[in-house]
Amino acid sequence: MQNLADQPVQNKSTSRIVPTRLAHFVIRSRNVSEVVEWYKTVFEADAVFDNGNLAFLYFDAEHHRIAVGEIPGLEDPNPNVSGIDHVAFSYRNIVDLLETYVRLKELGIVPYFKIDHGMTTSFYYKDPDGNQVELQVDNFETRDEAHAYFRSPAFAENPLGVEIDPDWLVTRLRAGEAPEKLLSSGTVGAREPNADGASA
Structure with missing residues (x-):
């Protein structure tokens, strides 16, 4: 039986299919509480969930714009390696x-x-x-x-x-x-x- 994912799409639009928005970004942190408070202060954000190790913040219509999760032992960001700048x-x-x-x-x-x-x-x-x-x-x-x-x-x-x-x-x-x-x-x-x- 042919997998549905392998079947051709009917009436496929010729226009581009693109995301509607950038939904959120996630931060790995060794100090969740301080980082969460910083983002809450800067963006006047609220926490929809925060258990001390993982937090989800929102400040607009999106259910969360920023998430912060704790990972002990992380090193400081290294500007000499490739990755997202800001x-x-x-x-x-x-x-x-x-x-x-x-x-x-x-x-x-x-x-x-x-x-x-x-x-x-x-x-x-x-x-x-x-x-x-x-x-x-x-x-x-x-x-x-x-x-x-x-x-x-x-x-x-x-x-x-x-x-x-x-x-x-x-x-x-x-x-x-x-x-x-x-x-x-x-x-x-x-x-x-x-x-x-x-x-x-």
């Missing part, structure tokens, strides 16, 4: 990103790398185990605009971007500057402050 999370707008930056800074959680990539404004953090997490906001309104920037001479010349000062952006926001003016929209380098605080 995981990135997008915020709705620059205001939400900056308000999150301020909230975390007040709790002693600060980014080790702050950069205007051109297509995004990004703050990079490390969790207690050294895993890298990027909090970002898109600098363009549409994917097509971002793709156009990726294909531009400006991106080819500087694909990484330029470092920025989040406190300078917060100061401008608090002073009443329109949030959209805080986004570079691909003009990488235009947002670094001079010594007097003015835009370069």
Whole structure:
């Protein structure tokens, strides 16, 4: 008898079949409680399950976005081996990103790398185990605009971007500057402050 898996698919669509979303990621940790508290703090997340050795966290419509499981004796992440470098999370707008930056800074959680990539404004953090997490906001309104920037001479010349000062952006926001003016929209380098605080 022929296996159903070996039978041809009837009326197969000619369009691509792709995942609908990235569902979650899982962290192996030697210190679950500290790592779980860090992610709960950073993302204002809740635990749908946490038995002290394994935790599942959520902060949106997904049943869990992050899971953390304890494995004793693990070594620190090694940047000299191949693997996933970091995981990135997008915020709705620059205001939400900056308000999150301020909230975390007040709790002693600060980014080790702050950069205007051109297509995004990004703050990079490390969790207690050294895993890298990027909090970002898109600098363009549409994917097509971002793709156009990726294909531009400006991106080819500087694909990484330029470092920025989040406190300078917060100061401008608090002073009443329109949030959209805080986004570079691909003009990488235009947002670094001079010594007097003015835009370069």
